[in-house]
Amino acid sequence: MPDLIEDDPRIIEFDVRTDEMLVNMGPQHPSTHGVLRLVLRTDGEIVSETEPHIGYLHRCAEKIGENLSPRQWIPYTDRLDYLAAMNMNLGWALTVEKLMRHEVGEKARHLRVLISELNRISSHLVGMGAYGLDLGTFSPFLYAFREREKILDLFEEACGARLTYSYITVGGATADLPPGWLQRCEAFLDQFEPIIKEYHALLTTNAIFVKRTAGIGVLSRAMAIDYGCSGPVLRGSGVDQDMRRDGESLYTGMYDGYAFEVAVQKEGRYPRDHSYPTVPSEAVLGDCWHRFFVRMLEVVQSMDLVRQAIDRYAACPEPLSEPLKLFEKLPVGDAYLETEAPKGQMGFYIVGNGTPIPWRVRARSSSFSNLSVTHELCRGCLIADVPAIVGSLDIVMGEIDR
Amino acid sequence: MKGPGFLESIEAAFPGAVVGSQLEALDPWIEIAPARIAEVCQWLKSRGEPRFDSLQCVTAVDWLETDPKKAAKVSWQPHLEMVYHLWSTSARATLVLKVKLPRWSGDVAGHLPEIPSVAGVWRTADWHEREVYDLSGVSFSGHPDLRRILCPEDWVGYPLRKDYEMPTEYHGIRCR
């Protein structure tokens, strides 16, 4: 066979030049999580180039932040990553407390760990269910939402809302937990433990699921760091980084005394390999399967944290610390803090100028950077792989477009 | 080699690049001359100790007091401030770089201030800088694909500027 150099004239007759087609996947598309438009350049079934177009859900929350006091902006943080609103509130509250050098009481600290880890479980459940939908199986989605409903009921008891809570605020939380809440939370965790094995059996070890995800969309370690990916996407590529352990001392102080391991593959092994299924042979570190598996491990990890938080919270005698006043004077200066949200590192930056209204508010979203990798991952894959890859990044458009 | 020695190492590597610094602030930061930001970032990423291999966030803060009464009492001149938050995965250390830019290049309203792009250093800067260009109106020279990312392509104005006026209608849709 002659050596087929690109500009070899004979190549024309050999290579039937099929013209490439530009296809719009989205913005109204069942498998883009929210309003994302992916322009695919396809050559038959092979996708040669992908370009995400975002901005359909842009509300310029940062501009509004320049007209409201930090406590008034809390409801806007709910709408950033609406699947993990508690973590968003926590991130903003911690940033403002960092600027104002305000320390929260022990009880509030444990309450925050308890609530944010519970919200991580519900966010990962949505991620897992939606990913099953992207790959064509509908049932796991409903199993995941059945469990998430129970968590939402707990949140509803705590703060009255099921999706946009505005519960964790600057200086603590808006209200203390109702009596009996801890027992109900404990009961939920007890019945949730065996269900995790169901999810593993249904998806993680399912032969077709492995075929559709193992070795697809491999994100190399260097590229993950360079594109600023974070959270399960980064840990799925083997980078041992978790803001709850490596972050600012104000944030890691919150997890002081909690025992947990970062869910990342070190030397080819995941921590605490007891009941988890083994990694399939085709799975390459950094592919969709690993990202999915890291999320499943984090659900178990968060359950442990919630149990520890319940004991510590119950052991705190003093009442919950009062949140700061609505219009508290902000010191001059700026502060930036990244917290470990379920989707990745969620950064908030606030610039104070002495008045209660911040001068500049900035939200650095994890899905924004996670999504920017799509054009690298989807190069040369099949059309059916694009939803698999975008689904594995677990993006939320509210957070990306702000 | 963290701590005060770090600042000296940068000044040694790039004499005249470090314009100012503030070590006592909540997040200590260094101010870099606008023209040298790209080289400093490249050095920080590949040769500095510790390696800052991850850019967390790029922000533009518009220092302009629109209210004339307050403007009189204010100590700073109206300017645009670029804030880069860097992160080292190996040493788990943060670093904040600041760059002062004129609000409009040559003080002619409409001409965007120029700053070298760091998209070549960290790929994540590509999208971050596009967002800063889109919302705060800073043009990055050397950026591979400088287009608006959040607002529609043909949107006029830069929303996060303090003196931004929302257009009354956009393609027949009433905005205000």
Next chain:
Amino acid sequence: MAEFLIGLGLPGWVAWSIAALVAAVLLLNVIAGGALVFIWAERKIAARIQDRLGPTRTGGRFGWLQSLADGIKLLAKEDLMPEGADGLLFRLAPYVSFCASFCAFIALPFAFDVVGQRLNVGVFFVVAVLGLEVFGVILAGYASASKWSLFGAMREAAQVVSYEVPLGMCVVVPVMLAGTMDLVTIGEKQAGWMSSWYLFHDPFTFIIFWVYVTCAVASVNRAPFDLAEAESELVAGFHTEYSGLRWSFFFMAEYGSMFLVSGLAAVLFLGGWNGPVPVARLLGFSDGTGESAAYVVRLVGLANLMGKATLGVLFMMWIRWTLPRLRIDQVMTTCLKYCTPIAAVMFAGAMFWQLFLPGGLFPGWGRPAGEIREGWLEGPGGLPAAASPAEDRSSTVTGGDPVERAGLATRSPR
């Protein structure tokens, strides 16, 4: 039927046309009725699998009117046609697809001799017509003038055409065992206890049954192989632009061919109308003992076959709601690298088994050797044996189907 109408005094040709019409409408109702039941069943099964209730309010306790409600909704919905669509093809596609899947029912027997038209090439005809359904999908894909439908149509065409190969190979094994392609004879040969089913005839046919199930699910575009209307990638594949009645025809064609494929599996491998226990024979009913007995036997046979076919359809629904979807290249590799080679090897295996162990491993299990060989080779040199006295089917021209005359003519299900 026709004689009865002629008896009523209708002119001959009117009687015959009405008889043909009645048969056609009956078959149409099998599909329509089947579709109605399966739509409801799919919703209920999906619900049960997903730990929820499914339709409960529409009509009575178990929401059994849900299919009717769907039907009315589809009738009431506006039949849109995209602007750039090719009018003729767009309108024609669903009916082509539906006719193909309806046409195959003609040769499918529902009980002994209860069949639309008893074709001697029954199996071959069904497999041939099953391949025609892809036309409706290709035309729909092309005519909808949308990129997504084109993708769906491409995938469907590639998948169905390539799955016809292993499907054909799997179908050949029971044909080889029975010695004829006539579905009624194949079903008839599996009469008696469950052990006489071709599924348990030998290990090779057992494996080939499962290969058949995979290929059938793939050629009907269901469950892990439903690439053509993969909602997560192609929005809704080839019927993205369809709505209302036209869409319901595609839906009906899908359920029709699902029922057909499981009916074929029942006849070929699971003994068709012969139940696991030959109830009719044990109770003494058989064709010979009078008209009403024959009717009862056929009724029991009908119930058996419908039961098996419905089990097949429920199995497909069960798979659909548990397994994720395969990618197009994985579907192709399963077809070319797994189904076809396995089918070929099993076919060879079944052939050698039939050659060396026609009577089955232990006596009384398989078919008596003599009867099978006699069925094939009409004695040395292939000369047609003298027509057996019991049944002289063909009058002037000798020959005729040797198998017909081999000991089968007695018609009594054993």
Next chain:
Amino acid sequence: MTGMLDMDIIDISTLTHVVPPLATTLAALPALPIAGINWHSVLFLLFAGLACGFAIAVVAADNVVRMALYLVFSLGATAGLFFLAGAEFIGAMQLMIYVGGTLVLLVFGVMLTAQAPLVSIKPSSSDRTLTAVAGASLLSLLLTAAFSVDAWRGPGVGVVPAPSATPLGMALVGVRVDEPPAGTPVGGRVGYMLPFEIVSVHLLVVLVGAAYLARAKRRRTPRPIDALASAMPVETVATAAPVATMAPTGRSAGGAKSALVGGGR
């Protein structure tokens, strides 16, 4: 025209208990002389009309995909003719090979290439007249040849009532079971084994050739677009020092600090 194939050579007695194959059912219909309709002729006319009509439609249509569709209906009608003539095996073969196989690929090919220029092919008027003349001459040649065969001119021989495929199949593997001409020794007549084998080998060759032509061409230099993502330039990647693994329990080691300040705050 209707009486061309009269059907009364099959007596009605066969219409007893067993439902005979399709052809004999139709053939055995009482061909009433008066207003009765000879179903066999009606259906024959129907199918023949469909086949010819759609054949003309194929020629007359200008949209490529419509041409392919009409060809499908035309060949489908021919399959109907085969069934009508009692050759069920050939009818099913026609359906599967032509309509199910060839035309699916033809429509497949047409769809892949049916971009704007090809979709509507409008022949110029001079082409039309030229083809009309050529067509007419060929048609007349065909008709004269057909009518010159005396066997076809008289009334039809009638429908062979035994359309079973088994003798056909056995003939293909060399065992002729249908009417042996007088005087041939028993088993002496060799079936069609040789042509059958030749055809199958021929098809195998075609298959291998097609697979060879359509094989994926391994290109030495990948096309610029699909350069692999992992080929990231190395030097921009910082040599991440081995990350200090944190002890699983106990307080986190003071968290991140600013590089400028150094000591923990």
